[in-house]
Amino acid sequence: MSLQLPLFSPKVAASVDVASPDAPADAASMPVAGERPPAMSDHSLDYCVLGSGSGGNCAIVRIGREAILIDAGFGPRRTAAWLSNAGVLLENVKAVCVTHLDRDHFRPTWIKTLVGFGIRVCVHRWHLPDLRRVENFDLLDDAGLVHVFDDDPFEPIAGLATTCVHLPHDHKGTVGFVIDSGPVRIGHATDLGHVPTRLIDRFSGVDLMAIESNYDPDLQLASSRPSFLKKRIMGGKGHLSNDEAYDAVRRVARISPTGLPQHVVLLHRSADCNSSKHVLRAFENDPVLSERVTLTQQRRRTKWFKLRPVGATAREQMKLLS
Numbered sequence: 001m002s003l004q005l006p007l008f009s010p011k012v013a014a015s016v017d018v019a020s021p022d023a024p025a026d027a028a029s030m031p032v033a034g035e036r037p038p039a040m041s042d043h044s045l046d047y048c049v050l051g052s053g054s055g056g057n058c059a060i061v062r063i064g065r066e067a068i069l070i071d072a073g074f075g076p077r078r079t080a081a082w083l084s085n086a087g088v089l090l091e092n093v094k095a096v097c098v099t100h101l102d103r104d105h106f107r108p109t110w111i112k113t114l115v116g117f118g119i120r121v122c123v124h125r126w127h128l129p130d131l132r133r134v135e136n137f138d139l140l141d142d143a144g145l146v147h148v149f150d151d152d153p154f155e156p157i158a159g160l161a162t163t164c165v166h167l168p169h170d171h172k173g174t175v176g177f178v179i180d181s182g183p184v185r186i187g188h189a190t191d192l193g194h195v196p197t198r199l200i201d202r203f204s205g206v207d208l209m210a211i212e213s214n215y216d217p218d219l220q221l222a223s224s225r226p227s228f229l230k231k232r233i234m235g236g237k238g239h240l241s242n243d244e245a246y247d248a249v250r251r252v253a254r255i256s257p258t259g260l261p262q263h264v265v266l267l268h269r270s271a272d273c274n275s276s277k278h279v280l281r282a283f284e285n286d287p288v289l290s291e292r293v294t295l296t297q298q299r300r301r302t303k304w305f306k307l308r309p310v311g312a313t314a315r316e317q318m319k320l321l322s
Helices: 076-085 108-117 125-132 137-142 197-203 217-222 227-234 242-254 276-283 312-321
Strands: 045-053 056-063 066-070 093-097 120-124 146-149 161-167 174-180 185-189 208-212 263-267 293-295 305-307
Touching: 045 076, 045 208, 045 263, 056 076, 076 108, 093 108, 108 137, 120 125, 125 146, 161 197, 174 197, 185 197, 197 242, 208 242, 217 227, 242 276, 263 305, 276 293
Parallel strands: 066 093, 093 120, 120 146, 185 208, 208 263, 263 293
Antiparallel strands: 045 056, 045 305, 056 066, 161 174, 174 185
16 A cells, blocks of 8 residues: 655745654744845855754755755754744755764654655664664655765755865764855764764865764763763764863864955754853863854754855955954
């Protein structure tokens, strides 16, 4: 017996999603104070994090009128509402680039919505077996919406040359992404147990660097978490501490052109074993970098980062500030 697929209308994407049982959007969908969604331009590259943490992770990259998601760790109904608040319709999303298949990075409830809107899922060959185990995977596969990548560059949408970086996390690892529109580049990495040299090399010269800053070691050790979990998180294949994130950003900045990265976005902060105060304390020894830092939150999106090429004059001004 064939499974009847629900019909989807892009006109109602921002308000209705019968494929998801998620709760309706909450205060996280409220506009960022004083911000207007960026005007669409075929020559811009814009980045926004809808939310990041153990409860879900999702970021938007937009070029022109099209967008991709990095991870889909919230249900489609909630994500559609948050996208609408950010000035993006679900019908404008053409692909989801998945770092790995943990539920806080890819919700199985997305499958029917992806098929209904014709949104591709870009997944590393490592993680294809995990995707195959997701309920209703066959619907996605039959629709031709699974794009498997390896170490070669690929384009989730036209104009975005994307390469992956292998990252250590648990038994299979995750992938970070370097997304290049030509004039500007984004580096995005989360859920990595330590920082390999290849990440530093690949992130050199990015305009925006997004990296996890998950825990404070003292808070982690003092927490009521079981010892095996502490060992997993802090053992080199779990998550990055604040100091490790700071060191990674400094290493990238050291080998990048002056003034880059223009923006540092810190992802996946633990609600139990970290705080904004502890994160900022790790970055305070470098006043120049600390001024570029934005902390993400679990239930509230960031501002839009409107990424533009840094011209010669701007680079000279940044050099003076450095």
